[in-house]
Amino acid sequence: MIRLARFGARKQPYYRVVVIEKDRSRNGRSVEVVGTYNPRTSPATVDLKRERIDYWTGKGAQLSDTVAKLLKTPAATPAA
Template sequence: MAVALRLNRKGTKDRPYYKIVAVDSRKRRDGRYIEQIGTYDPMKEGANYTIDLEKADKWVGVGAQPSETVASIIRKARTAAKAEA
């Protein structure tokens, strides 16, 4: 089973909200997922995401492929974590 880290759209028309999930890559975009690892709200200003980096690292470590957007969010979260430390 090929696992992907990608966005799962929620919210209403013109008010999108996304969950960052680990999912079988053959499933549809908003289908059943294995585990939720974060959220992304493009309507919010500033830090508009939350992500559990430990879970993301676990999934990438076992071969999950993040989408471009999720990879960008992970990169931003790592940079923010380094800045705090």
């Protein structure tokens, strides 16, 4: 599954987009970090490694609803 893992201090959320087994906890050990999402900037910053996301979805990984929305936003720029 590809979903968000929350990081950052209290009331200052920062998220990593991670590939993780579906039954693991939200911040459990992930397989790979494929991007970041920072909602605190204006506008929100989204950096995604699209080719790695395509690789994992090709292997059968499912996107969470939130990650699917982030992929559709035009502000989502590919990470180097």
